[in-house]
Structures are given as structure tokens and as C-alpha cells.
Amino acid sequence: QSNVAVYGVLDSGIAYTTNTNAAGAGVTKIPTLTGSLPSRLGFRGTEDLGDGLQAIFTLETGLGVDTGNMGQNRLFGRQASVGLKGSYGQIALGRQVNMTFLATQKADVMGPNLFSISSIDLYLPNARSDNSIFYFGRFRNVSVGATYSLGRDSSAAGGPAGTNCAGEVAGNAKACRQVTGLLAYETEPYGVSASYDIMYGNAGAAGGLTSADNSDKRVTLNGYVKLGEARLGAGVIERSTRAATGLQQSDLYYCGISYPLQPLLTLDAQLARKDQKGSDADATLLVARLTYHLSKRTATYASLGRMQNSGASAIALDAGGTVGAGKTQNGLSLGLRHFF
Template identity: 70%
Template sequence: MKNTIRCALALLAATTASGAMAQSTVTVYGLLDTGLAHMTNTNAAGDAVTKMPSLTGSFPSRLGFRGAEDLGDGLQAVFTLESGLAMDTGSMGQGNRLFGRQASVGLKGRYGTLTLGRQINMTYIALTKSDVLGPNLFSINSIDPYLPNARSDNAIGYLGYFNDVVVGATYSTGRDGSAAGGPSATNCPGEVPGNAKACRQITGLLGYETKAYGLNASYDIMYGNVGAANGLTSSDNSDRRVTVNGYFMAGAAKLAGGVVERTTHAATGLTESDLYYFGVSYPVAPQATLDAQVAKRDVKHSDADATMLVARLSYYLSKRTAVYGSVGHMKNSGLSAIALDAGGTVGVGRSQNGVMAGLRHTF
């Protein structure tokens, strides 16, 4: 639960016909999360390493500002500015962007929210309720690093909730303006005269979600351009993901899973894969929650598959502070070299074990 600092700025906005003043509310929030991880088989020689992770612990660290102004008749002006932080060095994340997690402004009303700017897209939103581990250091995000970085630059987005139905979409004219490297900085700024397809990205979401159960599906296709990462070096290259995800409550336990079908047409050729995942989250005590997940990546026409097992126990010292421990195992087959820890390394075809302990505080 975010501990907000409500500034209630009482700005002298335009006075309405009734004489009341519009009020702008700004919320400052953040999350600080770091720990230590020990990983085996980090290279071909089988060496182990102990380190403080940069990308995430149980959740990525961040500092954010969120605001809203009541415009009357149920309409609000809204904005979000959110920076990613690397707790091990204090540097900025998401390709060294100042507000790399989100930088958007929009309008929110009874028919949904329309936003402009850098924002999370529908692939990100689709997995939030079905992935019990979320952006944990050991998770399905190690298998597909795009999933926790599913954001789009230069985007217009829409998200609407109608009773239990959720509908959303984003359209980006240039999906990633940073060339710093990594899954969140892939050098595809787009907006090229004469080539509207260059670095374009489209995502969509349709779902039905209640407290007891939910099901959704998402679609995500991104195009490349000259110099873009991951082999998408032409606007004729593309990377497509289709997800189907669900969850349901069995008493106090949450059971959730899904599948991510991926097709990549890159300069190096065609790659097709499916990522299956299933997890359980259960409060083992009033202040403790156990999360466990199994996942498998199946690469078609290849033996470069991987299977992952992860468990995490979180103990809440308060509503805002928790300590946690996590263990995991990644089994790589053939030429697969997927590290158990997000952003880590592993020897080709080697299995990897990891343990992690950390501290998280939200404000």
C-alpha cells in the first residue's frame, strides 16, 4: 500500500460557473527494494557469484509522481512521472531515462482513460494479475525480459473498465528512443519520414476480471528499423506476442497462469516459441505470503528449451516494509542459456540454482 504524500496544492485554477475552484492533487510515491543473490554456473567454467542485483529484487525500485485535476462532470486531467532506480549504484534505469518507467499525461472519465507519452502497454497490464511472482529477480521475466519492460515511447493509450470487462490498446509511432541497451532500451525511435511502419508498435487487451476469477488476452506487435536491437534491423522485421492469462481464488489461495506465444521475424530468420507458466500465492500466516511458480519455454524446431521453478516467502514487518527470501532453479537444454536471475549470465546448456534475500519498503 503506497503511503502517499498528498500535497492538495489548492492551485488557483479556473473558477467554475458556481464559483468553486478546481483542485489539483499530487501524490509522491516510491518503492525501495534490494538484497543479495547467490548464483551457480554463471559461466562455461561453472563459477558461482554473489551479488547485489541491479534490475530488481522482489520488485523494481522506483520514485514517482502522480497527479489529477477535477475538470468537472466526471472528467479529470491526469499525469504520471515515474523513475526507475538501481539500488546497487543509485543510477537511473530503463536506458538511463529520467522518467523511464512512465511519463504520460491524459484525460480520465466515465468511458476510460486516454494517455499520451511513454507508458506501460497492454502486455504489461495483461500479466499483472496472473503472474504471482511479478517482476521478481527469479521469474518468467528472466525467460522473456521484455515482459516487465513492456512500455512504449511516443504512444497514445486507452484503458477502460466497464463493470468487470477491461478493454485497452496502445499505438506507438516510435516504440523505444533509447540506445543504451538491454530489453528496455532497444534503439528504435521511429517517426521516420516516408516510413510510418518503422518502429511502430500496437498492443491490445480484452479481459473479464472479478475478485474471484478472471481471464484476459493480449496482442502485441512491434516493428524494427535500421540499427534496432534484437535483429529487428528493418521495418519489415517484427516481434509478436499473444498472451492468454487467467486466475481464480480457491479460498485464500490464488491460482494463476497463462501462455505467451511469440513469433519473431528478425534479420537472422524466424523464431517461434511458447512460454507456459503457472503459480500459486498463499498467505501462510497473517504476516507471511508464500508464492511459487513453474514455467517452461518451448522453442519450436529447436532443443533450446528451458524449465524454471521458483518459490518466494515474504514476511511483512508492517504494511509498507517486508523482508523476503527466494530460491529458484533454471534447467537449460541444448543451446539454451537463460539465466535464472534477470540480467544475469549462465553457461550454455547449464542448469542454474539461486538463492536471494532482501528488504522492501514502500512510501
Template identity: 60%
Template sequence: MKNILSSAAALMCGLAAVSAATSAQAQTSVQVYGIVDSGVAHMTNVNAAGDSNTKVPSLTSSFPSRIGFKGSEELGGGLQAFFVLESGLAMDNGSSQQGGRMFGRAAQVGLKGDWGILTLGRQNNMTYISGLKTDVLGPHLFAIGSIDPYLPNARSDNAIGYMGNFNGFVVGATYSFGRDASAAGGPAATNCGGEVAGNSKACRQYTALLGYENKQWGLNASYDRLNGNTGAAGGLTSPNNTDIRTTVNGYLMLGATKIGGGAIDRETNAATGQTESLLWYLGVSHPVNNFVVDVQAAARNTKNSDDDVTMLVARLSYALSKRTVLYTAIGRMDNDGASAVALDAGGTVGAGKTQNGVMVGLRHHF
């Protein structure tokens, strides 16, 4: 009898230990995820001589490739702690994107509750978030990010962020003590690290968003102001230099068809002078069985300048499964005056030339 009771007690203790361990484990969950996306693009008029080029894109294809780690823990009372670490990958050579950062797409920790989401670290700011549901092409190789490379790179280092959704009304903001600590070059590495003692303006950035959204339609507005500092790119070489974007955009669902568009006013006060431009875009996305057809037009008009651009892109995607997609796209970028905006993000084009492009690719989510 003693042996039976002893065995039963040991079994109960073991079950209790397993239960406690399972309960503790259930409080924390970690997920590895990512996108692997690559293709081949053929571009015309890549230089003043009018030559063509065929290549594997680096910055993006249909979506930027990435690998990420995210986790969360329930703290009780509806409060949750979480983290996100996300690294961008260049599929043509395997290098890191976002200025060579290890976790250039996101490196943040935060708290989430009924009151909203509070985040600390490198994160998407409100300019990025405001366009997520309205740009049908997203960060595609041929998209509005070719006209304004900041848009798909609208992330802030050294930042505090907040997002809240209250019965469809959305409010958000970020404040950065130094938007971009990388000096590697390009739109994601502009050498404006900030956090300078005695200089409260150096590379400071604040963004804000206000809007309303539901399953049928949404409308929002955002504001983005960046100060410069010594050595920063884009002519923002003084804390008094600024780059300001004001965005209004929206989307409408007509059954399964999505219409999205917006306008972005940009005012730059740089060491090289003052400029003002208006970028608008309008797109339609329509699914047919395993296919999705996306079409988008966009244009940028620069005040007091003939250097304007107009873009037209069409994309066809076919889902081989829930995780794997084949796609092809064609596009055209018309450059006026001395404008030299390439159709493909990060590409080149002869000044004043029209560029046509075609691409095919494969995307896998995990």
C-alpha cells in the first residue's frame, strides 16, 4: 500500500511539474517568419546612350525579402509584452539591406493593451503605416517607391511610437531622437544619427497619423517632419534644414475589388535650396480565382520645374499555394525635362528618357 501511495504521490508531483512548465511556456511564444522573393527584370534606357539591361533586382522584387523573429508574453489584465526583430535581405547577393543593419526592418520592444500599442526602438513610422492599405502595389520593384525612395524606407531609429484603434478611429505617432544612424548611403542610410548633446534639433523626427478605417473603406492623413544635421544626406546638413511630407490617402472595397490612392505633398528646405512637389497615385486590385491583377498610375509634379515624372504599372500574380506566388509585371516611367527617375527601385535611367520594364519572379512566405 505504501508503494502504491508513494508512486501515486510521485506521479501527482510529476504532473504538477509538467503542468507548471506548460503553463509557463504558454505565457511566452516566439515565431520565426519571413519572405523570400526574387526575380529577373529587363529595363530599357538605363543610361544616356539608351542601352538596355537585364538583372536580378537587389532592393526588392514584388516584396522585399526578410527574416524575422517575434514573440509575446501575456502579462495579465489584458496587457501583453512583445518584441520584433526583422532583417532585410538582398536576394541578388545575400547581403543585409537597410544600410547593412542586422535588423534594419525592425528592432523594437513594446507593450500592447486595450489602450493601444507602445513601442521602443527602430520601427515603421506613420508615413509608412499610412500607405499600407492604400498602395495596391506596395514595395514592388515598379511602384511609387521608385519616385520617392523614402516611402518604402519610412522607418525611424531611436524612436518611441504609439498606435491606437478605437472603434475604427486610428491615431498614431512616433518621435525619434535621431532618425537614421547608418552612413552606408541610400534612402535607408542617410547619416543622421542625432542624439547630439546640446542640440535638440539634430536629426529629430516626428510623425503623426489620424484616420478611420473598416472593412469597406478607410481614410487617413499623416505628417512627417525630419530635421538634418552636419553630414546628413539630401542636403539636410544643418539642424535647421527640414524635409516635410503631408499625406492624405484612402481605400474603397467594391466586393473583392480594392481601389486605393493618395497624395503626398513634400516640402524640402535644404542647403541646396527649397523645393516643393506633389506625388499622387491611384490603383486597382482585383482577384480572380488564384490570380490577382493590380494596376496603378502615379505622377510627381515639382513646383517651378519641368522635371516631372509619370508612371504606369500592371502586375499579374498567381498563387501556387497559400505561401508561394508567381508574378509578372510591366511598367513605364516617363521623365520630363532633366528628370532621371528609374522605373525600377534603385535602378538608373538616362536623363529625360522614357524607361520601359518587364519582370518575372517567385515569392515564398514562411
């Protein structure tokens, strides 16, 4: 019906990565989590309520084209929300992306590519909160937003979207709560953005956050600038995890460029480095991607990537992949992306 738009992205390809285990074996696969973008099917709509006010809703399913499985361990794992939108901004309730998700949208030129900073911190493309109240407003060039979650992740299935922290615990105003905030100044030629994200734990929660006193905090700062046809972006994500086993801190730096070689051919390249504090478990990522646009909705792409792990670091080049500890992993990904 006219009230609902059915939309989505299907993005799949073939990837090869080296050194996926200690023995150094490579693997060829059709990736599950993403190609150049994660695949999805969504239903959304808006209704004009008068006076510039709109009712809005989104139901968005994540999916793996490789197997037909749903993503994020639930039916509408990418978004399930209903809200209102007006000149003051947008408020919504439900499961939805939080400010960490939105913060890097413009400065991270690779986005949630199979080889990208998402491989280093898989929370980034999964920065969503269950049971959340969402606000986002844009006032001329200034954007401000926040989410507050009463229980950040209802799934116990494991992985970044299954951290077993359902929250809404009687008599505990911290268990599994999550707060995120964003402030940005954005114009066409340049922009800067900062975000804050803190999530609390509870008994049984993943990532060592087994008490409401444990927390995982991310602060991001980034910016972009246009130089001619090129767009340059750079940023840092500072993470501080107060887990049951102690404090862990890391910085993730990234910078990149997006450049149209020809009208239909875009080159994106990114360099990133994760610095694990008080440890040599660091990692360096280098990735380049060529995208050929068959139309506005359809493109093919090829990515070349390299992840250097030092010490005990075992960060795979590809999101959801594996790598032998301390090994350097190279990879190639070819794919097809279609918006509908």
C-alpha cells in the first residue's frame, strides 16, 4: 500500500583471505556480514500529521545473502522503531542505531566494508540499542543527538549483536543501560563530529561486563574535508572497557580518501591503526576499493586489504573472519551491490 515502502540492499561477493589460522591456511568464501554494505530488507513509512509533524516508522531486517539467515539474531535486527519527526528533530522508540553508529558516517570513507575499521571494532556497524529512546535534530549546520537505553541487547546468541544484556532489571537503574550522544558541525566542504557512548553490564553479559558496575565506553572524534573532487576523512575512536577482569584501553585511528577516478569509477582508500594500551597487541589496516557504478542503484566493486597484527593481536581483515594471532592477513574481495 501507499503507506509502506519496501526497500533494501543486497550486497554479496567472493572473498579470499590468507593466514586465517595459526597454520597459515587461506580461505575462500561468500561473506556473511557484509560486502561493501550489509544486506537488508526494510519496511518504512511516514505520515503527515500537519504543522510539519510526521509519524515515522522503520522495520529493517539484516540478512546474510550467503545463507538466507537473518542478521543480528532477530527478525528486525537493524531497526524496529516508531516515532515523530518535526522541526525540532526526531524522537523514536524501539531498537535503533545509536550515536556511535551515526558519528562516523561521513568521515569513514570505507563504511562497513568487509575490510574496514568495522573489522577492528565489530561494534561499530552494530552500534544499536534495544529498548531505547532516540533523539536527533539538525539545526542549520549543527546536529545533536542522543539515545538512552533501558536494556541494550536482549539477545544472548553471542557476537556483537548478541551480548546478553536485556536489562530492565527491577531495582537496578544501571544494569544494561546505555547512553550515547552526538554533536556535529557539518557543511558541504567540511565537517567535524564527536560522540560519546557508554554501556553497562549485568550478570551474564558478554565482553566481561558481568556486573552493572562494569562498563564499555567509546568516544569518537572525526572530520572530513572536500578537496576538489576528493573527500578526505579521518578520526579516532577511544575505547575504555572496565570489565570484571580489569581496565582495557585502546585507540583506533583512521584516515581515508574517496575519489572519483571517472564519473562511474570511484576509488576509496583507508589506513587505520589500533593501539592497545599497555600491550603490543596492535593492528594496522590498509584497504583500497574500486567501485564501478552500473547505475545509481547497482555497482560492482573490488577491495584489496591488509591487516598487520603485532604481538597477541588476532584481528581478522574481514568482518567476522579469523586470523592466526600475530599474523598479517591479506585479502581480496569482489562483489555486487544492489539497492532497491
